[in-house]
Amino acid sequence: ADTDHGAAVVAAVARVADRIADERAHLTDLDSAIGDADHGANLDRGFRAAVERVEALDDPTPEEVVQTVGTALISEVGGAAGPLYGGGFMRAAGTLDDGITAESTVAFAETYLDSVRDRGDARVGQKTMVDALVPAVHTYKKSIEEDGLDPLTALAKAVDACRRGVAFTVPIRAEKGRASYLGWRSVGHPDPGATSTLCVAEELLAAAAD
Ligand code: ADP
Ligand code: MG
Ligand code: MG
Numbered sequence: 001a002d003t004d005h006g007a008a009v010v011a012a013v014a015r016v017a018d019r020i021a022d023e024r025a026h027l028t029d030l031d032s033a034i035g036d037a038d039h040g041a042n043l044d045r046g047f048r049a050a051v052e053r054v055e056a057l058d059d060p061t062p063e064e065v066v067q068t069v070g071t072a073l074i075s076e077v078g079g080a081a082g083p084l085y086g087g088g089f090m091r092a093a094g095t096l097d098d099g100i101t102a103e104s105t106v107a108f109a110e111t112y113l114d115s116v117r118d119r120g121d122a123r124v125g126q127k128t129m130v131d132a133l134v135p136a137v138h139t140y141k142k143s144i145e146e147d148g149l150d151p152l153t154a155l156a157k158a159v160d161a162c163r164r165g166v167a168f169t170v171p172i173r174a175e176k177g178r179a180s181y182l183g184w185r186s187v188g189h190p191d192p193g194a195t196s197t198l199c200v201a202e203e204l205l206a207a208a209a210d
Contacts (some may be wrong), residue, residue: 046077129193
């Protein structure tokens with residue numbers, strides 16, 4: 001069963017990579033408005049490498065797949081987002097050591113968020129990927145642990161919360177990363193990293209629904 005989940009996680013990674021490739025120009029446009037116009041290219045390069053590496057693994061566990069994605073992103077993405085994305089997946093991989101369950105996916109989401117916050121030191125309201133992650137992760141955890149929803153319904157709610165988190169980044173001023181150099185001129189644009197985080201979350205939902 002574990003190896004079946006491994007193959008499913010490989011398929012999910014491929015799905016995320018395809019979406020990021022499709023969004024490359026859009027993410028680049030967003031990053032050209034408030035950054036250095038490389039977020040689309042950075043992530044596309046990273047997820048392409050991630051797919052290559054995970055597809056080369058022999059009968060991997062979910063933990064091995066996610067660990068491999070994390071190391072690929074750290075080595076290929078660069079910039080601010082590389083260590084945040086890659087470090088998040090690397091640290092969260094260990095939560096899947098007993099496979100993919102409602103409980104382990106909550107731990108996965110929380111550990112990923114903790115890693116991003118520890119590395120980036122951003123709070124909600126500073127116009128970063130944290131603004132997309134916090135509502136998504138909290139909604140997923142609450143939906144499962146308090147509302148007793150099944151993981152797929154919980155993930156759908158989390159994606160909706162993530163989308164509202166991206167919208168929340170539009171009217172606020174960046175206080176972290178390159179966009180913070182613009183000060184008030186960063187207002188009125190969605191954060192690229194929050195937007196790419198939503199793309200990843202949407203594809204994980206689509207993969208889980210398959
Ligand atoms: P760079 O800014 O180095 O060119 P990218 O363009 O790939 O890197 O990524 C920019 C994204 O990284 C931002 O849109 C934001 O979401 C995220 N980011 C930057 N700094 C931080 C931080 N300290 N904490 C969380 N996220 C951050
Ligand atoms: Mg950039
Ligand atoms: Mg850059």
